[in-house]
Amino acid sequence: MKIYQSHAWPLTVEEAIAIQEKLRNQVITEDQLQESVQYVAGVDMGFEANGTISRAAVAVLSFPDLQVVETTLAYRPTSFPYIPGFLSFREIPAVLDALEKVETTPDIILCDGQGIAHPRRLGIASHLGLLLDLPTIGVAKSLLIGKHEELPETRGNWQPLIHKGEIIGAALRSRTKVKPVYVSSGHKVSLSTAINYVLRCTPKYRLPETTRIADKLASARSSK
Template identity: 50%
Template sequence: MQPVIHHPWTLTEQEAISLQKQLALQVKTEDQVKEVQHIAGVDVAYHVAEDVLVAGIVVLDAASLQVVESVVVSDSVAFPYIPGLFSFRELPPLMKAFEKLQTVPQLIVCDGQGIAHPRRFGLASHVGLLYDIPAIGCGKTRLLGEYAQPDSHRGACSPLLDEGEIVGAVLRTQADTKPVFVSVGHGISLPTACEWITRLAPKYRLPETTRQVDQLVNKALAGLGN
């Protein structure tokens, strides 16, 4: 898979912030999701001892939620650790993983944020816009915003608000469990994003996309340096 837009990756902090603000204006928050056969889960982790990033992609069959393809790539760090600019650090190795991917997904779920971000442009927005594929951010924790706890039943949600703007939803994927934080990445509405995350989490708190890609990346991290 190749990106449909290109921009420089060697940037200063201020240049990255400026580009982030420009790209955020291109994010679409209405549904562009069509027939979904394959869904990709993506994640990136840092190996401190080896000073490398490990990027993983797992593609699931949308109907069965079975893994049909997985790719993992380790790469050197090209951008510093700066809060709010993680996508500029994590996307270069993730793009190398996408290059190896044979199955084109119709939906991407990122272990992170979409527009629930200080400049409304987290990793899920960056990935979705870069490849022009609908994308969802599904974070284990909140990056920003305020919310009321959703009801305890599966599928319950409450709005995530930042400065009065709804930037995401706090979604209970399983009854009486901690919620996840869902936000639009690109090309999808928030209600549809919540529907998909609920569908992708039939048994566990985390969607299968996240569970499977976390396992892939953690196994790769454990193998580094051995």
């Protein structure tokens, strides 16, 4: 799989902020998808050797039947600490290594993290989408920023996630009577389309099948 653009990976928070501020205006939050989506992918991370080794997993599934087509793994030394809001700098280098091994280019990538629902509007899904020039969606298990109204308990209900007067994503009930996930545009996908694909990739459980499968691969024999 081709990596569209790259940059030096920073070692300090100040350097990371500068990259986020530079890239944030390149993010597209309108639909620029293939007319026929045939493959969706999930990416996830595990860590080994007390966090010093990153283990990245990619799972490519057929769409809409969500059957596994291809999986890859990659390892590299972890070069950035865990700091909320800077997940991409810790995880993307190894994720790119795993994606470079993928032979089936996905039409959409669902990331276990934020898209534009981020203080500088450049979470891991947006950052990855820019580097790959591919549509991406952020599907996070927890809230990073923003507020939303209470959700009805049935699957498919959602409320806008609002930060500083701007809609940055949605709290989505992906499974009835289970706590919501937090969906946001990553790159080249609108919020409404993101919600649609997350639901279609989440037939049974709280998390999309893409995330569940990638997580199993990333977590195996790791201390995640």
